[in-house]
Amino acid sequence: MAGLATSLGAGAATNSLAQMPDMDTLFLFGSNPTEAHPIVSIYLKKALSNGAKLVVGDPRKTWMARRSDVWLNLRPGSNIALLNGLIHVILKKGWENKEFIKSRTEGFEELKKKVREYDLKKTEKLTGVPEERIIEAARLYSNADKAMIVYGLGVTEHQTGTENAMAIANLALVCGHIGRPSTGIMALRGQNNVQGASDLGPLPATFPGYQSITNPEVREKFEKAWGVAMSPEIGLKSVEMLDKACEGKFKGIFILGEDPAQTDPNVHEVRRALSSLEFLVVQDIFHTETTKHAHVILPGASFAEKDGTFTNGERRVQRIRKAIEPMAGKAEWQVICEIAAKMGYPMSYNHPSEIMDEIAGLTPIYGGISYERLERESLQWPCPTKDHPGTTTLYTDLFSRPGGLAKFMALDHKGSGEVPDKKFPYVLITGRIREHYNNGSMTRRVKGIMELVPEELLEISHADAKKLRIKDGDMVKVSSRRGEIKVKVKVTDRSQPGNVFMTFHFPEALSNFLTSEHRDPIAGTPEYKSCAVRIEK
Amino acid sequence: MPEKKIKKVKIDGRKIACEREETILQAAKKAGIEIPTLCHDDRLEPYGGCRLCIVQVKGVVRPLPACTTPVTNNMEVCTENDIIRRIRQNIIALLLSNHPNDCMKCEKTGDCALQDLAYRYDVDSTRFEGEKWDLPIREDNPFISYEPNKCILCGRCTRICNEVVMAGTIDLVGRGFNSMPDTAFRRPRTIDNCEFCGQCVSTCPTGALTDKKGRGRGRSYEMKKVRTTCSYCGTGCNFDLNLKDGKVVKVTSAYDAPVNHGNLCIKGRYGYDFIHSADRIKTPLIRRGDSFHEATWDEAIDLIADRFSGLMKKYGNKTVGAFSSSRCTNEENFLIAKFARTVFKNNNVDNCARV
Ligand code: SF4
Ligand code: SF4
Ligand code: SF4
Numbered sequence: 001m002a003g004l005a006t007s008l009g010a011g012a013a014t015n016s017l018a019q020m021p022d023m024d025t026l027f028l029f030g031s032n033p034t035e036a037h038p039i040v041s042i043y044l045k046k047a048l049s050n051g052a053k054l055v056v057g058d059p060r061k062t063w064m065a066r067r068s069d070v071w072l073n074l075r076p077g078s079n080i081a082l083l084n085g086l087i088h089v090i091l092k093k094g095w096e097n098k099e100f101i102k103s104r105t106e107g108f109e110e111l112k113k114k115v116r117e118y119d120l121k122k123t124e125k126l127t128g129v130p131e132e133r134i135i136e137a138a139r140l141y142s143n144a145d146k147a148m149i150v151y152g153l154g155v156t157e158h159q160t161g162t163e164n165a166m167a168i169a170n171l172a173l174v175c176g177h178i179g180r181p182s183t184g185i186m187a188l189r190g191q192n193n194v195q196g197a198s199d200l201g202p203l204p205a206t207f208p209g210y211q212s213i214t215n216p217e218v219r220e221k222f223e224k225a226w227g228v229a230m231s232p233e234i235g236l237k238s239v240e241m242l243d244k245a246c247e248g249k250f251k252g253i254f255i256l257g258e259d260p261a262q263t264d265p266n267v268h269e270v271r272r273a274l275s276s277l278e279f280l281v282v283q284d285i286f287h288t289e290t291t292k293h294a295h296v297i298l299p300g301a302s303f304a305e306k307d308g309t310f311t312n313g314e315r316r317v318q319r320i321r322k323a324i325e326p327m328a329g330k331a332e333w334q335v336i337c338e339i340a341a342k343m344g345y346p347m348s349y350n351h352p353s354e355i356m357d358e359i360a361g362l363t364p365i366y367g368g369i370s371y372e373r374l375e376r377e378s379l380q381w382p383c384p385t386k387d388h389p390g391t392t393t394l395y396t397d398l399f400s401r402p403g404g405l406a407k408f409m410a411l412d413h414k415g416s417g418e419v420p421d422k423k424f425p426y427v428l429i430t431g432r433i434r435e436h437y438n439n440g441s442m443t444r445r446v447k448g449i450m451e452l453v454p455e456e457l458l459e460i461s462h463a464d465a466k467k468l469r470i471k472d473g474d475m476v477k478v479s480s481r482r483g484e485i486k487v488k489v490k491v492t493d494r495s496q497p498g499n500v501f502m503t504f505h506f507p508e509a510l511s512n513f514l515t516s517e518h519r520d521p522i523a524g525t526p527e528y529k530s531c532a533v534r535i536e537k
Numbered sequence: 538m539p540e541k542k543i544k545k546v547k548i549d550g551r552k553i554a555c556e557r558e559e560t561i562l563q564a565a566k567k568a569g570i571e572i573p574t575l576c577h578d579d580r581l582e583p584y585g586g587c588r589l590c591i592v593q594v595k596g597v598v599r600p601l602p603a604c605t606t607p608v609t610n611n612m613e614v615c616t617e618n619d620i621i622r623r624i625r626q627n628i629i630a631l632l633l634s635n636h637p638n639d640c641m642k643c644e645k646t647g648d649c650a651l652q653d654l655a656y657r658y659d660v661d662s663t664r665f666e667g668e669k670w671d672l673p674i675r676e677d678n679p680f681i682s683y684e685p686n687k688c689i690l691c692g693r694c695t696r697i698c699n700e701v702v703m704a705g706t707i708d709l710v711g712r713g714f715n716s717m718p719d720t721a722f723r724r725p726r727t728i729d730n731c732e733f734c735g736q737c738v739s740t741c742p743t744g745a746l747t748d749k750k751g752r753g754r755g756r757s758y759e760m761k762k763v764r765t766t767c768s769y770c771g772t773g774c775n776f777d778l779n780l781k782d783g784k785v786v787k788v789t790s791a792y793d794a795p796v797n798h799g800n801l802c803i804k805g806r807y808g809y810d811f812i813h814s815a816d817r818i819k820t821p822l823i824r825r826g827d828s829f830h831e832a833t834w835d836e837a838i839d840l841i842a843d844r845f846s847g848l849m850k851k852y853g854n855k856t857v858g859a860f861s862s863s864r865c866t867n868e869e870n871f872l873i874a875k876f877a878r879t880v881f882k883n884n885n886v887d888n889c890a891r892v
């Protein structure tokens with residue numbers, strides 16, 4: 001979310017989901033909500049049945065793409081070129097919102113200069129999207145009254161992920177489509193509490209609420225509250241910790257509820273890193289690929305076994321409630337406190353509500369949130385004080401950047417880290433399906449779901465299937481520069497020729513053996529959405 | 538342009554101000570006046586099929602359905618009188634005339650709109666002699682049981698599937714007496730024709746559609762319901778975990794949930810088996826050589842504290858760190874960050890999957 005944070009101020013969706021049905025134009029970018037976010041898709045479907053126009057930017061012919069007014073079937077990795085091209089058209093035709101650009105943004109001249117390079121010819125060449133579609137999409141979006149851009153991991157899971165999000169912000173800003181109800185940018189993210197996990201500051205450069213660790217005043221506030229000195233030195237990102245572990249320079253990691261040995265791309269390297277550690281603690285509810293490398297495994301408590309909060313993709317802070325006792329006797333928050341105390345730093349809370357009170361005291365955007373309020377009302381941050389009603393629409397007058405202006409970012413097309421070639425001629429896109437979730441550790445334990453979707457499938461276009469002489473149900477070998485797997489084929493027109501698709505929910509045929517090591521250098525997000533593969537019978 | 542003016546209406550003598558375009562049903566609900574309904578669900582467009590919600594509007598001879606009639610200024614409504622009551626009794630009696638007398642072992646007992654209405658309006662199934670369906674129960678898929686005999690043809694399931702989910706899985710098929718909600722060609726629901734979101738089950742007012750996994754696991758009124766938030770994707774749907782004897786046996790819709798209004802996807806509604814899965818990690822485990830040995834919490838926590846302290850002493854505090862997870866709660870994420878900064882005394886803490 002660093003992309004939106006740079007352009008607008010906060011790395012979060014600008015509106016609430018409930019505003020979606022009232023929009024008149026939906027620009028869906030790199031997101032397949034009917035599979036990955038089914039309930040968000042219900043809001044979007046409502047907008048469509050209310051007559052909203054639909055533009056879809058996606059290399060796959062998704063449910064939404066099938067029903068779109070314009071389908072921008074871009075090549076994986078060409079998001080920036082496409083967005084620059086759209087802005088090029090808008091400026092050329094005079095469809096931009098001049099008043100908004102003047103009063104609420106900065107950096108427009110640089111952007112203007114940059115997008116001048118992306119005329120229709122060049123954009124078509126880079127993206128593979130026909131000119132007419134680019135013009136029509138630009139017209140629909142820029143002429144809308146209430147337009148929302150909804151984007152997903154197809155935007156962020158690229159090596160240019162952060163820049164892709166900035167390019168999206170550019171488009172919205174050029175048209176002034178932000179800061180009003182049913183008008184803005186909604187980022188749909190993968191895991192349930194990505195928003196909260198970023199908000200609450202387990203990050204190497206920020207304290208909770210995106211407060212910078214390099215800011216001495218902020219550090220002082222935390223030092224006072226926590227009673228120890230805060231290191232001013234930016235910490236290591238998870239990838240960096242793993243890289244250093246491979247070099248033998250990083251020794252111990254505590255992993256709470258994650259499975260990088262399956263869900264990270266290029267899992268070979270991750271597994272090597274984990275096994276180079278002198279001490280690894282993993283807390284999880286199930287054995288995973290990652291727990292295999294641990295020195296100590298701690299049992300986790302499922303969401304039914306503890307109190308707490310999650311923050312959803314529209315900044316809404318919501319309770320989870322303890323329905324049953326933790327199966328192993330303790331919930332994660334208790335375990336962290338006990339380890340801290342043993343290591344000489346006492347932490348003690350009687351209940352997670354007290355942790356939330358501490359969060360509220362230290363984190364301005366969560367300042368007004370308490371369990372007691374959440375019993376009565378539903379709150380979206382920013383909610384700075386106890387009497388603040390929360391915020392449904394961000395940036396109605398000011399952006400949360402210094403000076404209150406949004407910033408245009410002039411961006412270049414860079415493409416994917418790995419492009420198809422003779423040896424590996426297909427682009428593998430990975431993603432989610434509705435029935436399963438992440439490493440599958442939860443959904444693979446649901447009998448009914450396993451009856452419905454028992455195994456990984458490689459989705460391939462009819463044309464490519466014919467070329468390779470494979471048919472539905474055949475087993476094929478898929479290989480990349482990093483590894484190979486065997487998987488069953490599904491021939492479908494969801495895939496365009498040249499692109500194939502797989503999930504990452506099944507350890508038996510794990511696409512992350514194939515996915516590349518390229519990452520977004522800013523956010524560290526792996527390039528799950530594009531790598532080059534070969535397919536053989 | 539819809540009228541924006543405030544409309545003043547009187548329902549059962551209570552004055553209610555309506556600002557938006559509202560139906561009589563919505564206005565009454567706002568004032569806490571309950572009007573019985575069968576074919577209505579707030580998630581659906583007004584339909585007006587069952588006529589159970591009819592009310593008397595002053596100046597209008599025939600009773601009007603509350604769920605489809607918009608309020609007008611100075612409207613006066615009476616939600617129940619003798620005539621209305623009799624009409625409602627007739628409607629219920631007709632429904633019961635083609636309904637099995639099965640409440641004793643029906644999955645829906647205690648949570649069934651039809652059963653409640655029969656009780657409230659004092660109607661039994663003997664009023665009208667009718668031809669009855671005698672169709673087998675259908676359990677041809679992992680999640681949804683269908684007992685066509687209990688269907689009252691309210692059309693809620695087919696409408697939610699087409700209007701809200703837009704899956705187009707089910708529709709009214711067949712004609713006349715034999716028409717009923719079903720899939721095309723009455724095929725089983727499969728992954729190719731159904732999303733298994735269970736929205737149809739969540740809206741069915743009777744025992745015609747029920748969650749297969751929860752059948753026989755307990756009556757609605759025996760369950761403890763705990764409102765919580767889904768732990769799968771970032772949409773933040775709420776639902777109720779239904780507990781019996783300390784076990785999660787079912788998930789039911791939270792119709793007043795701010796995000797999802799009772800709608801869920803397959804994972805939220807049916808993906809709870811993992812909670813009581815036999816292969817949960819149940820105790821701390823400590824590695825010895827190539828195998829893991831069960832340990833007590835105290836042993837594990839002592840060892841962890843020892844080893845991390847040792848590494849920090851030997852190699853410096855910058856060689857240790859923590860990964861948190863976007864699956865964990867806000868409070869846990871806050872604590873692990875605090876832990877890294879106060880105990881490891883560095884900023885080596887990261888949200889490992891940034892997706
Ligand atoms: S559906 Fe309702 S009325 Fe019919 S048998 Fe079941 S509980 Fe009784
Ligand atoms: S489960 Fe969902 S998709 Fe399937 S029939 Fe019911 S409402 Fe339709
Ligand atoms: S199955 Fe249930 S919801 Fe569907 S028409 Fe019959 S009674 Fe109504």
Ligand code: SF4
Pocket residue numbers: 037038039040767768769770771772773774797800801802803804805806
């Ligand atoms: S029910 Fe489905 S859409 Fe809703 S939060 Fe859970 S996984 Fe996401």
Ligand code: FES
Pocket residue numbers: 573574575576577584585586587588589590591602603604605
């Ligand atoms: S609820 Fe109004 S007609 Fe059925």
